[in-house]
Amino acid sequence: MAIEAHLGLDDIDSPRGGCTTHFSSLLVERLSQDGVKWLDYPNLVRLNPNVPYRTRGNGAVALRFKADKEYAKNVLEIVREIFPSYIERGYRNTNPGVVLILGDPTEEIREFGAKALWRVQPLGHVRTMLTENDIPHIASGNGRGLIGAVSAIGNTLEDDYTYEYIAYRNAELTDEDRGVDPGSVAEMNREMGDKTFANLDEKTGQILIQPNGPDPVLYGIRGNEPEDVKHAASMIDSAQPVERWMIFRTNQGTDAHLTNLLSINKLRPYLSARVRGKVSENPRMIVGGHVIFEVEDESGSIECAAYEPTGDFREIVQKLIPGDSVELHAGVRPASRQHELTLNVEGMKI
Known part of the structure; x- marks a missing residue:
């Protein structure tokens, strides 16, 4: 019998490399090969940007799917297979958390996620909630990533949302220059008009789709429709090739933290x-x-x-x-x- 499952992930990155969304793309590939039925685009939920211990962008991910009950119950074992070779244990601010909820998220989970958009949520609160409700989870370091993992599951993006296409480069090339071509970004920006946003600074010409750190993200394009961000990405030239890509449904650009x-x-x-x-x-x-x-x-x-x-x-x-x-x-x-x-x-x- 198939069952609905929600897998939340957060803090699987650090300033020296790795990325929660990239790790999520690896999981999506694996789960797709195993034949799960996806209920939504991967959700990228930007949480309170003023939290002092946030990671880059303070974004957590939720993957929502249907699968055989026994398979769904064991999804965390797949995560454990990939975790050891990916997470950076030596960095004190990397504290991964992964949470698995079977069935529809409860009102308690939804309320917790809504508050995490604009306030600080205590780690003790989330640990108690997971323990009392016997919710399967994985935590490393101090486990602070559990806050984002639960919050991503609770935020089902039922109000305003956008889409983000994220292109990833080879993990072996993260110390090298991405080489995103400014001319191609400017041309894409002109052609797409208001279908995409935050591509470049109109006054300085600075490229905004390309991050600066040594992480796997090559570039990210934000827009109002999935077809638009995918088409926009086809116009971007870069020195480094795109190894993989994924489109997220997200609250990016919606000011969800200011409600x-x-x-x-x-x-x-x-x-x-x-x-x-x-x-x-x-x-x-x-x-x-x-x-x-x-x-x-x-x-x-x-x-x-x-x-x-x-x-x-x-x-x-x-x-x-x-x-x-x-x-x-x-x-x-x-x-x-x-x-x-x-x-x-x-x-x-x-």
Whole structure:
């Protein structure tokens, strides 16, 4: 008898190589050979970007499929076969987690995943949940990847979503230059128009589809339809060949982490939130080019920061005056000896 299965994976990467999505592509290939029936594209779920111990992009993966019950129950054994030759045990911030849920994810799992998009979820909470519900899982290091693995399963992307085509290079070539051709990216960007996004910086010409680290990702193209990202990828030239590729359904580019509107007195370190208030101080520029200003609402006030890399946005912030009503899209930076609790502003409505 076939049964529905949801396999969540996270933190199978490090700054020195490896990649959760690449590992997932290896699993998809293996499970496809074994004849599972896929229920969805692989899901790539971007979690709270303000979590301090996040890996690159803070993205976790969920694979959803149907298979014979006995096969599905033993999928973690397939993961264990591949794990030893892939994960980097020597890096202290690589803490892989893999979770297998048979049947439809419970409301508890869905709620946990929804909260992980914008707040910090405790590792102890997820361990208790897995133990009490007898949910099969694998953990390495401190097991923090279990948080993302459960969260990916719980986020079934039923609201806004996009697609991402990720091309991978040979793992033996990760120390070499990818050589993605800027001209081909620019031409693809012109031809695809608004069917894809975040391909390059229109002002500087910087290529945005190509990562910089020594990981297997050659490039990634984001868009609104799977056919569009696949077609866009066919136009890209690179010095290194594409060894494999996979299309993910994802919340990338949807601002899923900014769905919660919070009053200032409800803000806590590392939350992602929208905050409405009025500017209470004239913006000022500090050493390093950062612009600092203050907003207040009925519950309190908080210092806000727009950083130098935000370019034109920082210039707009400098034009704010006391009394302006704003809605800030931001992450909460914890207090330190140098500053109080601060909103790191990534977007704004006036």
